[in-house]
Amino acid sequence: MSRILKTREIWLALVITVLIIAITLRAPGFARPENLFEIFNNTSILMILALGQMAVIITRSIDLSMASNLALSGMIVALINAAYPQIPVPMLMLLATFCGLVFGAFNGILVWKLGIPAIVVTLGTLTIFRGLIFQIAGGKWVNADKFSEDFVQYTRIDFLGLPLLSWYAIVIAGLFFLLMTRTPLGRSIYAIGVNPVASVYAGIDVGRTTFIAFCISGALAGFSGYLWVSRFVIGSVQVAAGYELTIIAACVIGGVSIAGGIGTVGSALLGALFLGVIGSALPVINISPFWQMAISGAAIIIAVILNARSSRQKGRIILKTGSAK
Amino acid sequence: MTQPKLSLFGICKSFPGVRALNEVGLELYSGQVTALIGENGAGKSTLVKILTGIYQPDAGEIKIENKVIEFAGPHAAFEKGITAIHQETVLFDELSVAENIFLGHAPRTRFKTIDWRKMYAAAQELLSDLGAGHIDPEMQLKELGIAQKHLVAVARAMSIDAEIVIMDEPTAALSHKEIEDLFELIELLKRQGKAVLFISHKMYEIYRIADRFTVFRDGEMVGKGLLKDTSQDEIVHMMVGRSVDQIFPKRQANIGKSVLCVSGLGHPTEFEDISFELRQGEILGFYGLVGAGRSEVMQAIFGVTIPNAGSVLLDGKEIRARSPADAIKAGIVYVPEERGQQGVVTDLPIYQNISLPSLHKTSKNGFLRLAQEFALAREFTERIDLRASSFSQNAGTLSGGNQQKVVIAKWLATRPRVIILDEPTKGIDIGSKAAVHEFMGALVSQGLSVIMISSELPEILGMSDRIIVMREGLIVARYDNNDEISAELLIRTAADIQENAA
Structure with a gap:
């Protein structure tokens, strides 16, 4: 499994490189380091979200409510910042993360204790969270002039040549790598995705592990809520509407298997970067943003075909050893 | 002696690491019931799967009325008039009785749509022939009990004019009364000249309904004949075998x-x-x-x-x-029977399989220590003599025996x-x-x-x-x-x- 994915990651990295070179030929300057860093920065939020989604998908579930969770958590801290600008921004970041965690835990509890399929639960909470935004904000927007200076700057401050926003993504990716590869929890997440029955027999609590995966995706969505509002300097009901599909697309393009059990931190990041590069490249070479949707759609289908092919290959190998006996 | 309706010669079938069938033969005769007898794992279900086209034999031939045939898949066997009735009937709960009977060959109207009236009438007729006129063809299948579902399955067999009916432990989930009804049905099939293969563990059922028997042991055919000439003791003897060809460690x-x-x-x-x-x-x-x-x-x-x-x-x-x-x-640890499903996590490497229940021991401050995991894997795989090229190899690539060793090593590592x-x-x-x-x-x-x-x-x-x-x-x-x-x-x-x- 890991070998197939490794090569998949290399392939995807190659595709992204080729893409960047091809676009540079049409639009010189695209490959300038500043521009590439800009693309990375623009993709940071998607990368963070894709990591959370990946953890959930590996456990054979799915979190459709991430974008609504993001918007709701973002709106909560936006309103607080507008009303009490003296509250330090790091507190608000923690609060956004905590709100997201609670919303994620709500999803997780329903999936764990009531055994409702994740797709149904999160489809419900997707609309519930959206509806709550409207309720708590009284249907109004929080406009740019309402935010404190710090609130806006905490994603923009330059640190070692990169904006803080990029650093958040880098640090979270690093922590996530440790979580998935070096902790018992990460191992359990993979194990229940690959074979839930055997995992039960090995003493792993499948329901609890799934619940924790939802808490993780929720917390990351909540944190991204602050990042989004700070970056785009707006809080509204429409924030990140429909973005849940982009998050899932990033995972699938990266090679995270919707059937569970397969996916790495690198794959989720590369899937997000691919979408990020497409998104910034097309306007540069004068292709309409609607083509962007078609291209990411095509990328998803190609990724799924590649997934299906790699798993079919595995079946053939088993048969070969069988006939060799 | 009459010609067999269906005969198998020299059928072999192997799976990785195990030979399921070794040159077995079987004959079924029209109007007679043949019982297939053997312990668990003797190869009975593999044979049923070959007869119904789910598996292809590695060697050997299948003849129907002396013509060699090959089943490309389940549908080919179905078309040759072979139908199987399983322990847990494989029918569609959400469809009506008539739809289940005629699935795939429903009567059509001029416009090629399903002729429901004709289908219900034909289903009613088939069921009445089987003495099951009380079953309403328009009823959903899930409203029926298992015995009645068997009747529907038999009706389906009749609707395609199946000549060969395989019953794989049909009585396992039935009550005494229902078993008697099933036997009457089998008698009816006999009278209609069908060749029936009857698989059961229960000796009294076999003597009650079957005419002939074939005994399998460890994938080989060890005996066959007419039941009226053979005592239960003789059959039990064949099932067990006289020679103990395995040597067990003295301890x-x-x-x-x-x-x-x-x-x-x-x-x-x-x-x-x-x-x-x-x-x-x-x-x-x-x-x-x-x-x-x-x-x-x-x-x-x-x-x-x-x-x-x-x-x-x-x-x-x-x-x-x-x-x-x-x-x-x-x-207390448990090494489950379904190795692939409950035992090994096939897509994880060997060392991760072994450490899975012991992760709290191989980790410190919430972090895994890979060196400890490998040490654990090495210690316990050495003890059970596991042969693998690398601990990072996926457990699914191992043979069945080695997978079992991985599962046992996993449990030993918990020091039970x-x-x-x-x-x-x-x-x-x-x-x-x-x-x-x-x-x-x-x-x-x-x-x-x-x-x-x-x-x-x-x-x-x-x-x-x-x-x-x-x-x-x-x-x-x-x-x-x-x-x-x-x-x-x-x-x-x-x-x-x-x-x-x-």
């Missing part, structure tokens, strides 16, 4: 004090009043037919299911396992007191079998206690210190294993066959 039984004490364990639907004691250094064998409730008892002790009565004491202390994690912590092995050598090659047996001997000599569920008589007789026989969710006999215990005795007890009853 010094050094049995100590009681370790595990189970008393009055019960479950609402699966078993009741299960009491037994397991002593240190002992191998306790559980024998019974498939479905006798042995695995279910062990799963309750291991915390997979929750019993509703009784208690489990380990070293005198009561343990209430609400989940496998509780049982593992207490020192009691290890429960459910069919530990099912479907693995002879070499790995011997290694597993030898290893069980080594385990008990180190002071572990072993419970072994097995449906293989030589294994039960060769390995156990004591044997408990279960039947239909109850313990029906306990034996100290000595030379007076014969395979015949165990089969009789497990299947409830009276001595010299034939």
Whole structure:
């Protein structure tokens, strides 16, 4: 499994490189380091979200409510910042993360204790969270002039040549790598995705592990809520509407298997970067943003075909050893 | 002698690491019922799958009325008039009775749409012919009981003019009355000249309904003939075999004090009043037919299911396992029967499989220590002589025997007191079998206690210190294993066959 994915990651990295070179030929300057860093920065939020989604998908579930969770958590801290600008921004970041965690835990509890399929639960909470935004904000927007200076700057401050926003993504990716590869929890997440029955027999609590995966995706969505509002300097009901599909697309393009059990931190990041590069490249070479949707759609289908092919290959190998006996 | 309707010659079928069928033959005759008899794992279901086109044989030929035929797939067998009725009927619960009967060949109207009226009428007629006129063809199948579903399955067979009907343990889930009804139906099929293959564990059923028999043992055909010329004892003899061709390790039984004490364990639907004691250094064998409730008892002790009565004491202390994690912590581990499904995580590397239940030991401050994991994997795979090129290899790439070793290594790494092995050598090659047996001997000599569920008589007789026989969710006999215990005795007890009853 890991070998197939490794090569998949290399392939995807190659595709992204080729893409960047091809676009540079049409639009010189695209490959300038500043521009590439800009693309990375623009993709940071998607990368963070894709990591959370990946953890959930590996456990054979799915979190459709991430974008609504993001918007709701973002709106909560936006309103607080507008009303009490003296509250330090790091507190608000923690609060956004905590709100997201609670919303994620709500999803997780329903999936764990009531055994409702994740797709149904999160489809419900997707609309519930959206509806709550409207309720708590009284249907109004929080406009740019309402935010404190710090609130806006905490994603923009330059640190070692990169904006803080990029650093958040880098640090979270690093922590996530440790979580998935070096902790018992990460191992359990993979194990229940690959074979839930055997995992039960090995003493792993499948329901609890799934619940924790939802808490993780929720917390990351909540944190991204602050990042989004700070970056785009707006809080509204429409924030990140429909973005849940982009998050899932990033995972699938990266090679995270919707059937569970397969996916790495690198794959989720590369899937997000691919979408990020497409998104910034097309306007540069004068292709309409609607083509962007078609291209990411095509990328998803190609990724799924590649997934299906790699798993079919595995079946053939088993048969070969069988006939060799 | 009449020509057989269907005959098989020299059929071979191998799976990785195990030879399921070795040059077996079988004949079915029109208007007669042939019983296929054999222990679990003798190759009966593999043969059914070959007959119904699900598996392709590696060698050998299938003839219908002396013409060699090949089944490319299930549909080809269906078209040749072969139909199978399984233990758990494979029909569609959400469709009506008539739709189930005519699925795939429903009568059409001029416009090629389904002619419902004609279909219901034809279904009613077929059912009436079978003496089941009371079943309404418009009813949804899920409203019927299993016996009635069998009737629908037979009606389906009639609707395609099936000449050969395979019944794979059709009585397993039926009551006495329903079994009698089924037998009447089989008599009807006989009168209509169908060739019937009847698979059952129950001797009295076989003598009640079948004309001929064929016995399989370990994937080989060991006997066939007419039932009226053969006694039950002779058939039991063929099933068991005279020669014990497996050699079991001699070991010094050094049995100590009681370790595990189970008393009055019960479950609402699966078993009741299960009491037994397991002593240190002992191998306790559980024998019974498939479905006798042995695995279910062990799963309750291991915390997979929750019993509703009784208690489990380990070293005198009561343990209430609400989940496998509780049982593992207490020192009881379970090596399940379905190796691929419940045992190994095939897409994880070997070392991760082994460390899975021991992660709290190989990690520190919430972080895994890979070096410790590898050390653990190395220590326990060496002890069981696992052959793999690398611990990072996915467990799914190993042979069945080596996968079983990975599962056992995984449990040993938790340093248990009691290890429960459910069919530990099912479907693995002879070499790995011997290694597993030898290893069980080594385990008990180190002071572990072993419970072994097995449906293989030589294994039960060769390995156990004591044997408990279960039947239909109850313990029906306990034996100290000595030379007076014969395979015949165990089969009789497990299947409830009276001595010299034939």
